[in-house]
Amino acid sequence: MPVYDYRVHPEHEGCAFCKDGFEMMRLLADPPLEYCPECHAPIIKIITAPALGRSKSMLDDRAKAAGFHKLTRVDQGAFEKLY
Numbered sequence: 567m568p569v570y571d572y573r574v575h576p577e578h579e580g581c582a583f584c585k586d587g588f589e590m591m592r593l594l595a596d597p598p599l600e601y602c603p604e605c606h607a608p609i610i611k612i613i614t615a616p617a618l619g620r621s622k623s624m625l626d627d628r629a630k631a632a633g634f635h636k637l638t639r640v641d642q643g644a645f646e647k648l649y
């Protein structure tokens with residue numbers, strides 16, 4: 567049975583139950599939970615990405631940034647040879 571993390575919508579204060587987030591076990595057949603069961607404030611589902619995936623995308627960004635700088639330097643080198 568999947569357990570989902572929810573917390574109150576950022577634009578709402580929520581109550582003691584939902585302001586810091588809560589876990590709710592849901593049946594797949596259940597309709598999506600949209601309101602706090604305690605205070606009925608709108609809630610959002612928290613998508614928790616695995617830490618491994620997050621660090622990988624950070625590495626990708628860093629590699630992309632490094633590649634960009636490298637390309638820029640090559641371009642500058644080519645210009646120096648041309649003129």
Ligand SMILES: [Zn+2]
Nearest residue numbers: 581584602605
């Ligand atoms: Zn609440």
